[in-house]
Amino acid sequence: MNIVLPRAQRSDVERHQLPFPISLNVEDNEMAVDGDAAENGGGGIVTQLALDAEDDTQLESSARGRSLVPYVPCGMIFLRPLRFGAPVPRLWWKGLRFSERAFVFSFDPAKGSCFALEDRGHQLEPPIHDDGSDLEMSDGDDRDVPEDDPLASGLNNQMDRVFRQLLIDVLNFIPNRRHCIEPSYRSISKEEIEDATIVIFQNTRLSDIFNDVQWKIGTAEDWKTCFDHLLPPKGTKKEGTVQNYNNAAYLKLWERMLERMTDETAAAARNAMWRLFKKMEWAPNARQDRIWQTRSDDSAFQHTIGIRKGTPAPQVLMRKREPTWLTIQAKVIPIEI
Structure with missing residues (x-):
């Protein structure tokens, strides 16, 4: 083979x-x-x-x-x-x-x-190499040999990598509950996360992914704000104290790519990402400082079945439809004596 x-x-x-x-x-x-x-x-x-x-x-x-x-x-x-x-x-x-x-x-x-x-006609600009002309060269130092370019496979392939890694990172960063003895908010397995595709984000039966969530049907503005936080435009950097973003591999790759795009290519790349992002049926209610918000600070969010309102849980934006939730109930069988 x-x-x-x-x-x-x-x-x-x-x-x-x-x-x-x-x-x-x-x-x-x-x-x-x-x-x-x-x-x-x-x-x-x-x-x-x-x-x-x-x-x-x-x-x-x-x-x-x-x-x-x-x-x-x-x-x-x-x-x-x-x-x-x-x-x-x-x-x-x-x-x-x-x-x-x-x-x-x-x-x-x-x-x-x-x-x-x-x-x-869009492409990534060549990497900038420092020729080290202001540094003293040691014996055997060959500065004419460029380092491997991690983005050498081209703009289209790197865009695929960013989007797929975004899906993986979002799932990996689903938070744990405050107390270690309580189950995680995440029900999806690590193996499923490693092979994640957009299909997971098109599944509205959220019990396949979470043990508990807060959800609401997001407005067009909600979804655009979420996208802007997850994939910021060229020249925008996360500032202050942030959660998740500093460890997100997709964001590091995205920022590295933006540095090698012209303004026109960067705008076209974000528009292409936005068109694909809109095919998702749910997304985290991402904010500027964190991917996942768990506080119950917005009365528009509803809880899953059987959970008291006001209980912390990951906030999820739904696109058009309410989520479904599969619950397993024990069946009580009476025993005659």
Whole structure:
């Protein structure tokens, strides 16, 4: 499979793009060569990293996470050629088949990203490197070699990374209750959070995610304010005492990207994020200083079934519909004596 599938740098691949379980930790995939065999010119023991390497340079740079791994960038790979007008396995049933239009809509590689900013001429500016001309160079110091660019995969891919990490961070930062003996407000598992997609935020049965919430159907202004706090415009920095934001990986990446965008590209990027954000059915009632507010300080918020009004719980904005809540009730069966 490593031969027939496309490959990408290990450090640029997301878990959901892997065709089968592969470690993305570079340290787990370093090349191991038996010392005695190497000195004697023997074959030695070479791990998969050596097989993935394109050349000697690739092997030498493996410690910095440049090994190639197979990946599926658009969700599906066809290993056999497909022809329109002919029955295709798994895409044909009782005379029904995919039309060319339906096929392109479903599997067009151009749809691999949720964003198409690069198609409209937007891109990230090159990183600024300090040549260190005012510093004394030591022996063997080579300042002509640029550092790896963490944003090298391009604007569209980095926008995907920001949005997906935003979803993960929002779920990870769902607060715990004040007392450690009480259950968390979060019912969703860590495994589900690691693989989070926008589908979780389109699920209005909030009992799948929370043990308790405060909720209200947000106005257009509520949703725009929430978005502005989560993904601030270029030049806006969080100030003062803040919770969650300082540890949010998505925000650090977003700010790093904005620094390498022109004002026009930054505006286009936020507009694209806003269009995707509006497809969510619920979101945290984010504020300038925190992602999650738990105090019962707004009478417009309602509690889930059976919870006394005024009890602290995460505040959630609903887009159009009230949330549903699945409760498990014990059934009492009378016993005749």
